[in-house]
Amino acid sequence: MTGRFIEYPLEKVHRLFEPGPVVLVSTSDGRGRTNLMTNGFNMPVRHSTTVALVLGPWDHSFSALRETGECVIGIPGRDILEAVVDIGNVSGADVDKWERFGMTPAPAATVRPPLITECFANVECTVTDDRLVDDFDLWLLRVERAWIDPAAPEGSEIHHRGNGTFSTNGEVVDLRSRMTKWEALTGD
Template identity: 45%
Template structure:
């Protein structure tokens, strides 16, 4: 039997993909935030839509610099992801306080996160919906992956401290190699 669900819980059903970490750098100061509201928008060039609230410290850096890194952490990085999401770069240096490793990116000022199995250097491609919805469209301009950790499981936010880890892979004919 179907039962009404409070509308405030709908987002828990439509989780768009893995939790990612968004790094920015403004005036030489790096920051990182946990983000789960994002979506692929195009394949080539790769475009990623990201929701970043204007209440978030990373919002200003992303809006002013027009660049960021999307880092994809492995599931075992979950405790650190929660720590990142539970504090603000407005109040502290997350890299120092949380002991996060970083390394320079090739094309943007935002740092790469070597503890993540993939890092995507991005530039803002479209900011027309930023004021209304906090939606930045980012173009991936350089992608990095750790081949040794390519099969890492990803972390998926289900709301209020609940996460799922991606499961088994299934392969079905799709007409594409």
């Protein structure tokens, strides 16, 4: 106990940093076999150009990303959340998750892995730096192209709270007028 605080277990600390969106990662191995996995540990790193993902060797997708250096990150909405969780509970080594979970591939513009039609947004990525992969399973990805369904309401992404519970976005607090140093970020 320290003042108002009780100790919080280190193994739960990631819950405080989530919720970035829970995403689907689409890969294609050297033979063109495509796969999907669920990812909750992700973050933007540089505006417009760079995002980061934790994706480890326990995932079948790992070898495809290693081999090809390409992926598509799909941002799912509430409508497919159950499938998103199921996709993160089976291996692409055992099943064709596109078929099993009713996901529809669509061609990407710059990479071989397909876009995921059922996601409301898709981001085409190439590996820009894998120096932290061996130690931390952390991939730095260059954003090549991004696509969004213009009909999807803003803030449609879903957040994993780190323990199998999820939240949708709630109240929007508009503090754009206070972003005086970062005005360039506040446009529509």
